[in-house]
Amino acid sequence: MIIMKRKYLYILSSLLVLASCRKVDEYQDSVDIQNLKASYTISDTIKINVAPSSNIKGLQWKLNDELIGTNDTLNVQLGAYGKYTLSVSGTMDNKEFNKSIPLEIKPYIAAGANVSDLYATKLYEFTPAPGQFINELSTLKSATSILGNEKGLLSLGAWGGYMVLGFNKRVNNVSGKADLEVKGNPLPTWAEPGVIWVMKDENNNGLPDDTWYEIAGSESGKDGEIKNYEVTYYRPSQIKSAEDIRWIDNKGNSGVVKANTFHRQSYFPSWIRGNQYTIKGTLLPNSNLNKTNPQMITNMSFEYGYADNKTDANGGDLIDIEDAINAQGNKVSISGIDFIKIQTGMMADAGWLGEASTEISFVKNLNPNTP
Ligand SMILES: [Ca+2]
Ligand SMILES: [Ca+2]
Ligand SMILES: [Ca+2]
Ligand SMILES: [Ca+2]
Incomplete structure (x- = not known):
C-alpha cells in the first residue's frame, strides 16, 4: 500500500512537471x-x-x-x-x-562571370581596427569587393585590423619563388605594411579553423617588432560621427586613433558589438616613419614580406610561403595554403594622413597552373 502510494505520488508529480513545461512551451x-x-x-x-x-x-x-x-x-x-x-x-x-x-x-563566396579563381574569392571574417575609412570605404559589404578580381579596395584600419580570405583552389608553395601577390595602395614614400598569415585546410572542412603561420618578413626578429601584441579598442560615446577612439595595449601603453577633418563618420566599426574589443597579432616597428616635416610625413617600405608595402613593377607585394614560421618562430614547410589573413602591422598616427592602416585591393595566386 505504501509502495502504491509512493508510485501514485511519483506519477502525479511527473504529470505536474509535464503540465508546467507545457505551459511555458505554449508561451x-x-x-x-x-x-x-x-x-x-x-x-x-x-x-x-x-x-x-x-x-x-x-x-x-x-x-x-x-x-x-x-x-x-x-x-x-x-x-x-x-x-x-x-x-x-x-x-x-x-x-x-x-x-x-x-x-x-x-562565408561570402564570390561567383559569376567577373570572378576568377586566380584571386581570393571567399571572405570569412572582417574585423578592422578603428580608422578614418571604416564605415565609409570599409564596410562588411565593401569587403566582398576585393574578391575574384582587381577592382576593389579596402582599408583594415589601425594596428591589428584584419580580414580572413580563402581560395577556391589551393595556392601551392613552389620552391624558390613567390607564391602570392598581395596588392595594396602604397606610394613611393608612404608604405603601410600589413602582416600576412597563411593557413592550410588541414582538416579539409573548407573553414579556416586550422593553424595560422605568420610570414616572416624582413623585420622579423628586429628591434621594435613585438609578437603576441594585443590592443583593446574602446567604443566611443556615440558612433554617428567622428571622434577619437581610445586604445590600450598589453605593454602598458595607451593612445587614440585620432579623428581628422577629412572623414567625419564614426571610425568605430558599426558591426562590432560590446564596449570594447581586443585584437592580437604582431606589431611592426615604426623605424621607417619620419614625422620631422609635418607637411611631408614619410614611411618608406620594408624590404620584403608585407602587404601594402612595396611599389614593385607589377604593383603588388610578393609573398613566399617558404617564409612561414610557427608560433615558436621556427620555419615550417607547407606544401600549399587555402586561407590568408592580412593584418595592419603598425600603430602610428601620421598627422593629416590619419592613422597608418593597411589597404588591400586583391590577393592573387601566382602558381595557378601547378597541380
Ligand atoms: Ca614558394
Ligand atoms: Ca595604403
Ligand atoms: Ca579547416
Ligand atoms: Ca591606409
Whole structure:
C-alpha cells in the first residue's frame, strides 16, 4: 500500500512537471519570430523581429550569452563566419519565455562571370581596427569587393585590423619563388605594411579553423617588432560621427586613433558589438616613419614580406610561403595554403594622413597552373 502510494505520488508529480513545461512551451511557441532565414552570409544585415504585442515586455536578444538588443526588431551584422545561438526572452502576459534560435553565418563566396579563381574569392571574417575609412570605404559589404578580381579596395584600419580570405583552389608553395601577390595602395614614400598569415585546410572542412603561420618578413626578429601584441579598442560615446577612439595595449601603453577633418563618420566599426574589443597579432616597428616635416610625413617600405608595402613593377607585394614560421618562430614547410589573413602591422598616427592602416585591393595566386 505504501509502495502504491509512493508510485501514485511519483506519477502525479511527473504529470505536474509535464503540465508546467507545457505551459511555458505554449508561451514560447506563441512568441512569433519573423523574417528568420535558415542561414546568412557575413555581408548580410540580419533583421529579425518579434511580432509586436502589447502583452510582451522586457525583450532581450542575446547572441550566445551577450545582450545585443532590447527592441521588437533586431538589426545585426556579425562579421565572422560561424554557428551562433540567438535567444530572445521576456514576458508574455507576465509569464516568462526564452526562445533559442540557431543562427548560421556562412562565408561570402564570390561567383559569376567577373570572378576568377586566380584571386581570393571567399571572405570569412572582417574585423578592422578603428580608422578614418571604416564605415565609409570599409564596410562588411565593401569587403566582398576585393574578391575574384582587381577592382576593389579596402582599408583594415589601425594596428591589428584584419580580414580572413580563402581560395577556391589551393595556392601551392613552389620552391624558390613567390607564391602570392598581395596588392595594396602604397606610394613611393608612404608604405603601410600589413602582416600576412597563411593557413592550410588541414582538416579539409573548407573553414579556416586550422593553424595560422605568420610570414616572416624582413623585420622579423628586429628591434621594435613585438609578437603576441594585443590592443583593446574602446567604443566611443556615440558612433554617428567622428571622434577619437581610445586604445590600450598589453605593454602598458595607451593612445587614440585620432579623428581628422577629412572623414567625419564614426571610425568605430558599426558591426562590432560590446564596449570594447581586443585584437592580437604582431606589431611592426615604426623605424621607417619620419614625422620631422609635418607637411611631408614619410614611411618608406620594408624590404620584403608585407602587404601594402612595396611599389614593385607589377604593383603588388610578393609573398613566399617558404617564409612561414610557427608560433615558436621556427620555419615550417607547407606544401600549399587555402586561407590568408592580412593584418595592419603598425600603430602610428601620421598627422593629416590619419592613422597608418593597411589597404588591400586583391590577393592573387601566382602558381595557378601547378597541380
Ligand atoms: Ca614558394
Ligand atoms: Ca595604403
Ligand atoms: Ca579547416
Ligand atoms: Ca591606409
